Amino acid sequence: MKLLVIGAGSIGQRHLRNTLQLGGVECAVVEPDPQQREAVAAACSVPVFEDLDEGIAWRPQAAMVCTPSHAHLEPSLRCASEGIHLFIEKPISHSMDGLDELKRLVEKNNLICLVGYNLRFHPGLQAVKRVLDEGRLGSLWFAEIEYGHYLPFWRPDQDYRKTYSAHRDMGGGAILDLIHELDYAQWFFGKGTPISAVGGKRSGLELDCEDLCVAMVEYERPSGMPVRFHLDYLQRRYVRYCKVVGEHGVALWDMPAGSTRLYLPTAKKTPEALDGTVLSDFTDFDFNTCYIHELESYLRAVENGERLPLSLGEAIETLSLALAIREKMHPLQSSV
Numbered sequence: 001m002k003l004l005v006i007g008a009g010s011i012g013q014r015h016l017r018n019t020l021q022l023g024g025v026e027c028a029v030v031e032p033d034p035q036q037r038e039a040v041a042a043a044c045s046v047p048v049f050e051d052l053d054e055g056i057a058w059r060p061q062a063a064m065v066c067t068p069s070h071a072h073l074e075p076s077l078r079c080a081s082e083g084i085h086l087f088i089e090k091p092i093s094h095s096m097d098g099l100d101e102l103k104r105l106v107e108k109n110n111l112i113c114l115v116g117y118n119l120r121f122h123p124g125l126q127a128v129k130r131v132l133d134e135g136r137l138g139s140l141w142f143a144e145i146e147y148g149h150y151l152p153f154w155r156p157d158q159d160y161r162k163t164y165s166a167h168r169d170m171g172g173g174a175i176l177d178l179i180h181e182l183d184y185a186q187w188f189f190g191k192g193t194p195i196s197a198v199g200g201k202r203s204g205l206e207l208d209c210e211d212l213c214v215a216m217v218e219y220e221r222p223s224g225m226p227v228r229f230h231l232d233y234l235q236r237r238y239v240r241y242c243k244v245v246g247e248h249g250v251a252l253w254d255m256p257a258g259s260t261r262l263y264l265p266t267a268k269k270t271p272e273a274l275d276g277t278v279l280s281d282f283t284d285f286d287f288n289t290c291y292i293h294e295l296e297s298y299l300r301a302v303e304n305g306e307r308l309p310l311s312l313g314e315a316i317e318t319l320s321l322a323l324a325i326r327e328k329m330h331p332l333q334s335s336v
Contacts, residue, residue: 001303004060004084006030006052006075008040010155011089011116012066016044018288018295025299030055030075056082062112062302063087068164069171070094073102080105085112085302091179092315094171096323099316106312112301114294114308115315117183121293124253124260125184127280128242131262132188137246143189143227144243145181148235151205165233166207173209174199174231175326182325183318184242185227187310189219192227192321197329203234212332215325229325252276258283 001024005016008031019025028047031037041048049055052075055063062085065075073093079086080102092115093099106113119125131137152160164170165177186192199213211233219225240255249264261276300306 001062001299002026002028002058002060004028004030004055004058004063005066006055006063007066008036009066012064013040014288014291015064015066015295016040016046018292020044022292022295028055028058028060052078060084065089069176070164070169073098076102077105080109080111083109083111087114087116087298089116090183091171091176091319091322093319094176096320103312103316112298112308113312114298114301115310115312116294117180117310117315118290118294119180119184120187120309121290123285124255124280124282125242127260128244128251128253129188131251131279132244136248136262136264137244137251138248140222140225140244140246142225142245145185145227146230146239146241147178147181148230148232148239150236151211151233153236161206166209168209172207173326174211174213174233175322178231179318179322181229181231182322185217185219186314186318186321188244189225189227190221191317192217192219194321194325194328197325198332199329200331202332205233210329213325213329215329217321217325258285
């Protein structure tokens with residue numbers, strides 16, 4: 001199989017390295033920046049094209065769209081019109097414009113299309129999903145989801161001001177950039193409807209988009225399930241967790257702590273009741289494994305027709321929710 005990687009930024013290079021590591025796939029890259037082209041060609045010894053026309057002339061069966069969010073749609077539409085299977089990095093785009101046409105082309109040409117929500121392949125979140133599917137918490141009452149990390153710390157080798165994260169028109173801002181949390185909430189609880197949101201630019205970071213959003217979303221499974229999201233670019237101590245509370249106890253995925261725990265307290269204050277039962281210990285887990293498993297799932301779908309872990313419709317729905325939260329977000333008066 002021939003796979004074309006469109007965009008050789010950090011995520012494009014990660015997917016390229018992982019594909020070459022798996023083997024059995026012939027790869028090429030499209031990258032307009034000459035320095036990036038030279039670096040990729042030297043590091044990976046694959047064909048590197050200047051524009052998409054050259055890449056399509058290479059006749060790939062599948063493509064991975066790894067450009068910044070605002071530049072996802074154009075190459076995706078072009079590849080879909082050429083009958084090329086698609087992997088599109090998250091989020092699928094920065095607006096809803098053109099997504100109906102993309103969905104029509106994917107369905108018309110019977111294409112595989114996966115959007116890169118790799119957290120669905122994380123063992124800690126998979127453990128939470130099993131708990132929910134098995135009904136171990138009983139009736140669900142509410143959930144809290146938080147992700148906070150200081151933006152300049154994300155990519156130490158890059159100036160954050162020059163990345164898409166700092167620019168609203170490129171798909172930046174805490175809501176779209178941290179959209180993984182909205183995706184896995186939909187995986188857990190079904191379709192969400194925003195109830196309220198507050199946020200804006202609270203810090204002195206040099207960006208033109210929100211660095212903080214706190215939102216309440218109501219989900220369909222179970223009906224009326226409230227979930228509070230806290231998303232920010234501000235916390236200098238990395239925080240990322242999901243807490244689901246039900247009638248029998250609590251499931252807690254804590255990314256920095258490296259564990260998913262289940263708390264089902266009894267009348268006695270046993271260590272298990274106080275500290276929880278460890279369902280998944282990922283202290284030494286290599287996060288790149290999520291990307292590997294995601295890639296393997298995509299390649300199996302392309303080669304064998306295996307079922308994808310999420311549909312194109314789900315990815316579009318997640319983006320729609322993110323944009324609805326941004327639209328509903330009440331600006332904080334003290335925002336800078």
